[in-house]
Amino acid sequence: MTDIHIDITQKTYAAKGTAKAHLAIENFKLSLESGQFVCLVGSSGCGKTTLLNSIAGLDTDFVGDIIVGQQHISPKIGYVFQNPRLLPWRTVRENIELALPKLTQEQAGFIDNLLYIMQLDKVQNVYPERLSLGMSRRVAIIRAFAINPDVLLMDEPFVSLDPPTARQVRSLLQQLWQQRPHTVLFVTHDLREAIALADKLIFLSPPPMQIISQIPVPLARHQREDETLIEDFRQQLLSNYPEITQLL
């Protein structure tokens, strides 16, 4: 099981050049159950990316503890970064396959399928410099899906996708998550998107980042397609928790 327990007492960025030292996160406690879909909502620069980097183990320079899954077993983490981070000297297909420790026939088929759904099957042998930003983002999303992650970290993954594509990718994400539940942490500015996807919404304060409120989304999965239900819940949230309006 891949529960996530986060207990960050303090995360500071040291002063560098003319920039002063910056206290990014303080007294941050959060526990996520395995298989939960959680959306993090907060203003830009509040420390969400720092939090994801710490969970991914890329940033270990903080006071506190983060436990992902059980001890002694390193979980598979799929991370969709804010920018696509593709290797420009490898083709689209190679970029995806490199994320897998070993490519099996079944995985190759899975990648074929994902490429087809994301309408990238025709460019799979192209180098990333020839792709638009939206296409590169979709490749990065496929890379994260392809490894069948235990934990999926997504840092505003649907920015710069056109609305129909974003909707399509969102429903694909839901579908994959329902087939094989894994813990998802999803950063977004879009409250409608967050309501459509999450089991739980977590609102975060400007730095030093703390949790303002954790709100469960009581909608069943099949209700998430209904835009009026989502809009109703959004209005209800904004009137019950006026403090979150300034975060959006």
Next chain:
Amino acid sequence: MLFSNVSNRHLSQLSMLCFLGLWQGLAWLLHTPLLPTPLLVLQVVWQEILTGQLPHHLGITLRRLAISFAIAMSLGSIIGIALGRCEKLNAFFDSWLMTFLNLPLIVTIMLCFVWFGLNEAVAILAVVLNKIPNVIITFREAARVLNQDLLEMAACYQFGKRKTFQHVIWPQLHPFAMAATRSGLTLVWKIIMVVELLGCSEGMGFQLQSFFQLFDVASILAYTLAFVAVIQLVEIVLLKPLDSIGQRWRR
């Protein structure tokens, strides 16, 4: 634009012809044994090939070049990458590097011969010691500017050391490696000449010294020409194709 409908290949052939024309013209004008015509130099090359002298000495020099170049490149790249990636190591060794970089060529060579004697291994050591600081500097700069975002991506997706080097690090080092190779070949050749001139009884440098004592400019030019031809061949057969493989992903 001028030459807009001439291909690059023809342009380089044209420039070669211009160079030869200029040389020939000057040689006619000055009419002195100190500047032989291109044709005369080619004749000397041919004679020296027939007597076996040129292939023999060129072969010896090229072998020394290959060995010292390989050692300098492999050691230099490893040390350079280590210094570029580890700030503490760099802080410690930076002054050593600067000292070696600024040590006059002749001093290193003389000290090597004085301390270790006149033999083949020492000749190669002298060349390597002269070349290695340049390789280190190039690779250190390359390792410093490695893309951190991509390294993080590789760490997150558990690429492991081998895969990270092959797919993330090496492609970023490639242009620097090519630059070090190109500048390296020519620099090593120049160092070898001095080493052979000072302390060897065979090789191009040794031969050039004999020609110099006789003021035999035609032979000096003939040997130079032969070497330049070899380096051109390496460029066309090896380096250009490597370049295009390394660059194919660029727009």
